[in-house]
Amino acid sequence: MAYEERAExxxxxxxxxxxxxxxxxxxAVAAAELHKLRRDPWxxxxxxxxxxxxxxxxxxxxxxxxxxxxxGISYLSFLAPGVLAQSTLFIAIFYGIIVIWERDLGILQKLxxxxxxxxxxxxxxxxxxxxxxxxxxxIVYVLAAVIRVPLHFGIASIIGVFVFxxxxxxxxxxxxxxxxxxxxxxxxxxxxxQVLTMPxxxxxxxxxxxxxxxxxxxxxxxxxxxxxxxxxxxxxxxxKVPGAFSLGVDFGVLTLLTIAMVMLASRLYPKVVx
Amino acid sequence: MSSDTDxxxxxxxxxxxxxxxxxxxxxxxxxxxxxxxxxxxxxxxLLGPNGAxxxxxxxxxxxxxxxTSGTATVAGCDIRxxxxxxxxxxxxxxxxxxxxxxxxxxxxxxxxxxxxxxxxRERAQRIDQVLxxxxxxxxxxxxxxxxxxxxxxxxxxxxxxxxxxxxxFLDEPTVGLDPLARQAVWERLHALRDTHGITLFxxxxxxxxADKLCEAVAIMNRGRVVAMGAPDxxxxxVRSGASLGDVFAHFxxxxxxxxxxxxxxxxxxxxxxxLG
Ligand SMILES: Nc1ncnc2c1ncn2[C@@H]1O[C@H](COP(=O)(O)OP(=O)(O)OP(=O)(O)O)[C@@H](O)[C@H]1O
Ligand SMILES: [Mg+2]
Numbered sequence: 341m342a343y344e345e346r347a348e349x350x351x352x353x354x355x356x357x358x359x360x361x362x363x364x365x366x367x368a369v370a371a372a373e374l375h376k377l378r379r380d381p382w383x384x385x386x387x388x389x390x391x392x393x394x395x396x397x398x399x400x401x402x403x404x405x406x407x408x409x410x411x412g413i414s415y416l417s418f419l420a421p422g423v424l425a426q427s428t429l430f431i432a433i434f435y436g437i438i439v440i441w442e443r444d445l446g447i448l449q450k451l452x453x454x455x456x457x458x459x460x461x462x463x464x465x466x467x468x469x470x471x472x473x474x475x476x477x478x479i480v481y482v483l484a485a486v487i488r489v490p491l492h493f494g495i496a497s498i499i500g501v502f503v504f505x506x507x508x509x510x511x512x513x514x515x516x517x518x519x520x521x522x523x524x525x526x527x528x529x530x531x532x533x534q535v536l537t538m539p540x541x542x543x544x545x546x547x548x549x550x551x552x553x554x555x556x557x558x559x560x561x562x563x564x565x566x567x568x569x570x571x572x573x574x575x576x577x578x579x580k581v582p583g584a585f586s587l588g589v590d591f592g593v594l595t596l597l598t599i600a601m602v603m604l605a606s607r608l609y610p611k612v613v614x
Numbered sequence: 615m616s617s618d619t620d621x622x623x624x625x626x627x628x629x630x631x632x633x634x635x636x637x638x639x640x641x642x643x644x645x646x647x648x649x650x651x652x653x654x655x656x657x658x659x660l661l662g663p664n665g666a667x668x669x670x671x672x673x674x675x676x677x678x679x680x681x682t683s684g685t686a687t688v689a690g691c692d693i694r695x696x697x698x699x700x701x702x703x704x705x706x707x708x709x710x711x712x713x714x715x716x717x718x719x720x721x722x723x724x725x726x727x728x729x730x731x732x733x734x735r736e737r738a739q740r741i742d743q744v745l746x747x748x749x750x751x752x753x754x755x756x757x758x759x760x761x762x763x764x765x766x767x768x769x770x771x772x773x774x775x776x777x778x779x780x781x782x783f784l785d786e787p788t789v790g791l792d793p794l795a796r797q798a799v800w801e802r803l804h805a806l807r808d809t810h811g812i813t814l815f816x817x818x819x820x821x822x823x824a825d826k827l828c829e830a831v832a833i834m835n836r837g838r839v840v841a842m843g844a845p846d847x848x849x850x851x852v853r854s855g856a857s858l859g860d861v862f863a864h865f866x867x868x869x870x871x872x873x874x875x876x877x878x879x880x881x882x883x884x885x886x887x888x889l890g
Contacts, residue, residue, distance in 0.1 A: 356731060368725055372725045449712070614680070
């Protein structure tokens with residue numbers, strides 16, 4: 341019995357253009373993650389605690405320190421986008437643990453044996469991080485409205501914020517997947533996760549303006565992707581502060597890095613199982 | 615996206631054909647210049663002691679692990695140059711239970727149906743069919759973490775069949791199934807073979823099952839195939855009245871008195887393999 345005798349259903353399915361197929365695979369992975377999120381709404385609520393603490397305690401206290409911001413905006417307005425960027429980072433940076441977890445359970449092996457593009461498997465996870473990031477954006481907006489932090493609540497700026505938060509979440513989650521693929525074990529990954537987040541956070545403009553930093557730190561911040569996310573969110577949420585980049589620069593930098601990270605992570609993905 | 619997606623397989627005589635296939639881990643040769651040919655539609659059993667290289671061989675055949683040297687074709691496609699085409703044509707049921715516990719049975723099936731590109735109108739129908747055949751309709755909307763081991767196994771086997779693979783790789787597929795479920799699984803696999811000419815390639819440590827169900831077996835030891843043929847043929851080769859267990863012992867150089875130890879080792883190895 342030779343193979344060609346039997347009609348091959350897969351041949352017909354493969355007709356979809358590669359881009360359509362890629363997008364469907366990506367959405368399939370993201371949808372599976374969202375099913376899990378939907379069953380665990382507590383997770384989203386507990387995630388609200390951190391931004392609340394930053395705004396209500398840290399923000400309220402530092403608002404009393406004069407001279408921390410420039411351009412005449414209140415410190416809380418200045419801080420809100422920083423807190424949003426930071427919580428997006430914190431959610432995304434531990435995503436790598438998922439790939440290690442799925443590898444240990446044998447789920448990843450089965451995913452890798454399907455014809456799905458590796459980059460779709462990676463991007464699907466990244467997009468589910470975006471959804472978590474968007475939940476954070478809502479939380480920050482609600483908190484800001486409650487404690488009357490003046491922000492731009494216009495529809496265009498909110499859409500812009502959603503776009504940048506999604507982009508940032510994909511970037512940091514795929515960065516995390518990349519690290520996980522390199523380290524391969526849960527213990528090593530958790531260690532590095534802690535070590536990475538704090539420097540990314542403090543060497544950025546999230547809670548203080550670049551202008552207040554010593555020169556060397558400013559140089560580090562200039563190559564820190566979080567800086568560009570904060571910068572874009574701040575421009576959209578409170579308006580352009582002195583020394584801000586243009587939204588185009590922010591978008592370009594974040595998009596290029598995201599594409600590079602997705603490509604890198606999908607190269608490394610299959611190596612986790614061998 | 616790889617360019618080999620659309621590669622057509624050459625018409626071939628063998629479902630699986632390896633040529634000098636080898637895999638090394640540092641100094642250790644896990645699979646040693648293996649030449650193996652499995653005709654289409656065969657129920658093929660791969661037997662061998664722990665560490666023989668069975669899993670390593672399967673991982674190479676399903677494109678999870680690149681060979682150190684040599685190559686193989688699966689369903690007519692080269693595992694190195696046409697990896698995506700191979701993946702389209704195979705199914706895989708891993709040794710350890712590995713459905714996603716945080717999803718329902720149906721959601722698990724949906725994820726894989728989508729990844730295989732099964733069109734929407736066919737998807738629901740195929741998923742229903744798999745749920746029926748595997749007797750999982752009632753728990754279709756239950757989280758898999760609440761399933762029993764046997765239910766997960768059935769789900770996994772069903773999932774591996776969604777896209778009608780030409781070659782199905784099974785790593786100890788019936789471990790943990792009760793006798794009825796075991797029977798049902800084998801009937802289903804037999805039916806698939808009879809109607810679709812699917813090739814089954816499985817590893818097992820259960821000699822009785824291999825004897826009953828496999829039309830051909832290979833015994834692997836230290837990375838090499840040391841004996842291959844129909845179970846009856848191999849038994850006759852050892853001595854008259856021999857069981858497949860005797861054949862196994864004869865060719866892998868283990869005595870049956872070690873059976874107890876051997877099972878013990880297997881248990882620890884299984885835990886270890888969870889981590890790698
Ligand atoms: N990733 C790896 N790194 C290093 N050595 C490995 C790796 N995978 C397998 N090996 C080694 O290769 C040899 C063959 O292992 P393999 O898992 O293929 O055996 P097996 O026949 O499947 O055994 P079992 O019946 O216990 O499952 C073993 O000595 C094992 O320790
Ligand atoms: Mg094995």
